[in-house]
Amino acid sequence: MAVESLAAGLPLLKRPAAVTVADPDRELAERFRDGDSAAFDILVRRHQKGMWRLIRRYVKSDADAADVTQLAFVRAFRGLAGFRGTATVRSWLYRIAINCALSWLRDHRREQPAEIGDDALIADNPAPAQLSAGDDRARLRAAIAQLPPKQKLVLELRVFDDLSFKEVADLADCSENTAKVNFHYAVKRLRDILGADHER
Known part of the structure; x- marks a missing residue:
């Protein structure tokens, strides 16, 4: 009974609302899912440079980074219809890029590790x-x-x-x-x- 009286005097705590992150690319993802292939082209132009830099940190050369970046965008193209929106589109694309780079490294592990160029970092x-x-x-x-x-x-x-x-x-x-x-x-x-x- 003492516990009930103590609990009765406490204010009810409201659960905080979920924090949502503004995602400038979400509309493009939705347009692509609705059949607008030009929306994917915009996503590629918007994120190609950043994804290349990210991948370049993992792979041996600029040419390899370009190949892996292209592979990452192919995977994104195939998977965008199933994008659930639990992360931003950029985070989702970067996760694909990292996974592609790690797969590439596994496939090429006998080669020497990449020497990271200044342009890839800075x-x-x-x-x-x-x-x-x-x-x-x-x-x-x-x-x-x-x-x-x-x-x-x-x-x-x-x-x-x-x-x-x-x-x-x-x-x-x-x-x-x-x-x-x-x-x-x-x-x-x-x-x-x-x-x-x-x-x-």
Whole structure:
């Protein structure tokens, strides 16, 4: 009875409404599902460069990145009718790109790992000043390469692709909080690496 009287005095808590992310591409996805193939062309033009940069971080050459990007768009074309909308279209496309790049790596694992070019990391998306001021591209690239894989992925998606932590979490297959923690440790590790290099 004492528990019931205590509970009766507490205010009812309302469940917060689901947070929705504005997705500028959702209308294009819906138009494509309704038979407008030109909508997919717009999606390709809008995301081709970003997907290429993302894939280029995984594969050996620009030509391989172009091939894998094309494969990713073919898969997206085939799968867009089944897009459920649980993530943004960009996150969905980037997940396809990552999966295609990882498949390509599995198929080509005997080849040497990719040497990431400056243009794949920095062009059109300069790193924030706190990460790159005064550091040349080669040092930054070498420092990023030393990060553990999950931290590297989270950092690159957040900094170079300018994705939200929710989108990063979807692509890295982890919770949003885990993405934030990985990003924090990646930035801390980069500062340590670049600071140690600077002291030499």
